[in-house]
Amino acid sequence: MAHLPFSHLEPTLHHLRAKYGPIFTLYVGSRPVVFIMDGDLAHRSLMQRSEIFADRPRPLATSDLNTNLHSINNTSYGSVWRLLRRNLVSGVVNTCKAIPVDGVAVDYYYKILRELNEEDIVSFCSEFLDASIWPACAALEWIMARLVKHQDIQQKLKKEIRSVVGDKKGLVDVEELQRMPYLKAVIFEALRRHSPAHFLIPHRVKEDVMIMADHHEYLIPKGAVVNYLVTSVGLDASVWEEPLEFRPKRFMPGGEGEEVDVNCGKRERSR
Numbered sequence: 001m002a003h004l005p006f007s008h009l010e011p012t013l014h015h016l017r018a019k020y021g022p023i024f025t026l027y028v029g030s031r032p033v034v035f036i037m038d039g040d041l042a043h044r045s046l047m048q049r050s051e052i053f054a055d056r057p058r059p060l061a062t063s064d065l066n067t068n069l070h071s072i073n074n075t076s077y078g079s080v081w082r083l084l085r086r087n088l089v090s091g092v093v094n095t096c097k098a099i100p101v102d103g104v105a106v107d108y109y110y111k112i113l114r115e116l117n118e119e120d121i122v123s124f125c126s127e128f129l130d131a132s133i134w135p136a137c138a139a140l141e142w143i144m145a146r147l148v149k150h151q152d153i154q155q156k157l158k159k160e161i162r163s164v165v166g167d168k169k170g171l172v173d174v175e176e177l178q179r180m181p182y183l184k185a186v187i188f189e190a191l192r193r194h195s196p197a198h199f200l201i202p203h204r205v206k207e208d209v210m211i212m213a214d215h216h217e218y219l220i221p222k223g224a225v226v227n228y229l230v231t232s233v234g235l236d237a238s239v240w241e242e243p244l245e246f247r248p249k250r251f252m253p254g255g256e257g258e259e260v261d262v263n264c265g266k267r268e269r270s271r
């Protein structure tokens with residue numbers, strides 16, 4: 001994942017949210033930059049209108065390896081982005097559920113792959129290493145810290161893991177993981193409370209789009225950059241009861257986060 005901008009602006013953004021509501025525009029030079037600060041608006045834009053919101057702005061600087069337009073996070077939404085993303089999802093992230101591709105798709109896949117030169121491949125590998133390591137490490141560190149602090153949660157988690165894998169040594173498989181809902185709840189709660197990324201990577205709208213917030217319709221003009229403040233979604237007191245508390249049971253049946261799930265590939269499926 002690329003370096004995330006605006007982190008120093010966070011307190012100001014919270015202040016602006018209190019004054020102007022969950023969506024507002026700041027100008028960076030003459031460039032309008034929209035900020036979206038709540039989960040409902042994030043869901044309605046990124047999930048329900050993903051074909052408009054999935055694009056990325058062109059990077060401003062060319063100071064590191066990850067600026068080639070053939071990396072996933074700054075490729076425009078389209079065939080190259082889909083190829084890179086599918087490659088990552090089916091080949092690396094989700095090896096147990098590889099996306100089935102027919103003969104026609106395979107030909108297309110190789111045709112685009114042949115178009116990638118050495119520089120593209122270096123850029124892609126660099127992005128992959130950067131995007132995969134630090135957020136996962138940060139999340140794991142927070143989880144371990146929380147398990148040390150909350151011994152009751154640690155005991156409950158150990159009990160669940162033992163009940164599924166017993167004394168088995170070695171790797172836990174995916175089918176076993178699916179029988180550990182409390183483990184999933186602990187991970188989700190850590191990501192909510194201690195999100196490794198405070199902002200998403202900036203998005204860009206492909207066309208003019210109207211969006212409803214607080215009973216008003218707002219126009220986001222074609223080409224505008226849209227930023228999402230993840231911490232503001234995770235700590236929203238109108239959604240999460242006592243949001244600063246670490247409570248995995250929010251994500252268990254009956255909790256306010258019961259419906260939350262990770263849907264890797266929403267951008268992929270929306271095409």
Ligand code: HEM
Pocket residue numbers: 001072073074085088092093127128131132133135136139191196197199200201202267
């Ligand atoms: C706890 C672990 C992780 C967290 C919290 C995390 C968080 C994020 C966030 C917030 C974004 C920006 C999404 C957006 O702007 O729409 C992102 C993008 C991305 N992440 Fe992760 N990530 C994690 C693990 C990984 C791993 C393990 C990989 C690779 C194996 C990975 C690869 C990527 C890539 C390639 C993108 C760009 C996707 C795109 O532009 O379509 N991430 N991640």
